[in-house]
Amino acid sequence: MAEIKILMAKENVKNSHQIDVALANGAYSNLEKAFKMKSVEITEEVKKSGLRGRGGAGFPAGIKWSFMPTGDRKKKPNYVVINADESEPGTFKDRWILERDPHLLIEGIVITSYAVESNTAYVYIRGEYVKQAKILQKAIDEAYEKGFLGKNILGSGFDLELTLHRGAGAYVCGEETALLESLEGKRGYPRIKPPYFPAAIGLFHCPTLVNNVETISNVPWILENGGEEFAKIGKPNNTGTKLLCVSGHVNFPGVYEVPLGINLLTLLETYCGGIRSRNKLKAVIPGGSSMPVLKAEECNVEMDFDSLKKAGTGLGSGAVIVMDETTCMVDVSLNLLKFYAHESCGQCTPCREGMPWMKRMVQRIKDGNGRPEDIPLILNVADYVGGDIDFSRGKLGKTICALGEAGSWPTIALLNKFREEFEYFCNNGKSMINRDKSIKTPENAVPEVVAT
Amino acid sequence: MSLKFSDEAQKKFENLLTRYPNKRAALLPVLHLAQEEFGGWVSPEAISYIAQLLGLTELDVYDTMSFYTMFYNQKMGRFVIEVCRTLSCEIMGASTVTEYLENKLGIKSGETTADGLFSIRNAECLGSCGTAPMMKVNDDFYENLTTQKLDKIIDLLKQKA
């Protein structure tokens, strides 16, 4: 199949973030068509496409849209909220859209809002994305000027107010209910579900649709080409393309748009130029830091929701973190636990206490004072915080939000799959790996410094 | 000394209020605005001012603000250098970047230089994992770092100061 670019179609277009360039390349061309359709027809098209959420959980977008009360069922204002928090370690794909094709996102937001009968939409962007927020704000202003946002868009009678809202540094605000709290001007504490399912009780206690940037950016293409065409890309139940962001020890890290189901090794070899310095591949985290690691020999796997789940991990946000033989897995585990201990919002005891506890135990191993019995102890704590990776045991959901699992799963996988490394560290007080802490900026990266 | 927004900031503030159905929802953007306006941090006076503007208590403002790492409750260096320490950056040499900066500036992470120019902090993943190692200085990202590049950046920042 020829390479299909839905999200990165303007990859080679200069200044594609500017409205004139975007318009010349077809931006907003699907609005007229959308407004001629009934809102439910659009939702049907999205259902047919099989599009699954690109923010992490992979929930079918069309089904989520249909939870929104429309027509006679609508009693309160509906809201659309776009999740541009992008803080899952390893993830930098939404950034590509925000910087390079913000009008694609805005077009998607207009169509989506029309489909779920919402006249108010917010984009929640992580606070650190200052430049990206400026680009998107400019694009929003331009879209207002051209009449793609605001009152009576293109004479359709449909109104939409779109507001960019900046977060302020908190990973947990990517979790959709924490995000809503944050949008309401409060601490980013995740809400308890039920009853706080966003489609029922969301933003300002009104029905709210929360979707990821990448999810919504697929919508214009689906409208233009039809849901069935979209469903032909990728694999059954795993349709469409996916932005994969590859980081770590490959020659060409970056964002790649590929059909879902691409083989991970093909991705690394063909797109990413293989492992740097001709080193050996050691492990890959296939879907952002919350997903269990794959050992090199497990990497012959297809990159889609179902295949990765079968392999005991997940596609998550599409963040592929590649590690070569110089990586010490005790270091990796500690690094991630520091992250989760820092980012726990503190509402649930298992997460608030468990993450720092595991962190301190792994730190002790790294300091050379670990005991072999620490390993089952850490696993035990991980089990209490987030449950076993074996979903069938039904031990999930011990905490208010999935951050508990997000911190436990990678820990359990690292300890189980690289157990000998942890044991060696405990028995010998040092790593069995010849670690390389040097700066490994790829040679092809231009060492340019731009003063602003 | 009582604080007050400049005319321009006041306009921005009023526009913000029109974007939300209640005032409280404007708190994060107003905190960003205040931090920008009043010297790069949110002082107790700024908290009182914001509380009064939004009809909240000072405790409400502080309660929300203290949840987020980007709002500072103390004066920071002119340039706040945040080196990403999360996984993709670490395996690309982030700890060496931090060490290099600490030696170069003569401070530890978490400290500010005596001349008030530089603060070094560690940050969690900033969405530049494919261009690691990276750091953020105030609003700007510096990616694909090397030691030569770090020297050049520090020189440039000193010139700017």
Ligand SMILES: Cc1cc2nc3c(=O)[nH]c(=O)nc-3n(C[C@H](O)[C@H](O)[C@H](O)COP(=O)(O)O)c2cc1C
């Ligand atoms: C701790 C945590 C962090 C999350 N961070 C993000 C994020 O940064 N961006 C995102 O789109 N979704 C994130 N999610 C998933 C959201 O809760 C939600 O599922 C998603 O925004 C729904 O959009 P989608 O259906 O289009 O994927 C996170 C979830 C959890 C539990």
Ligand code: SF4
């Ligand atoms: S699991 Fe952790 S982050 Fe999520 S609500 Fe509980 S304490 Fe907060």
Ligand code: FES
């Ligand atoms: S890990 Fe450093 S920017 Fe993502």
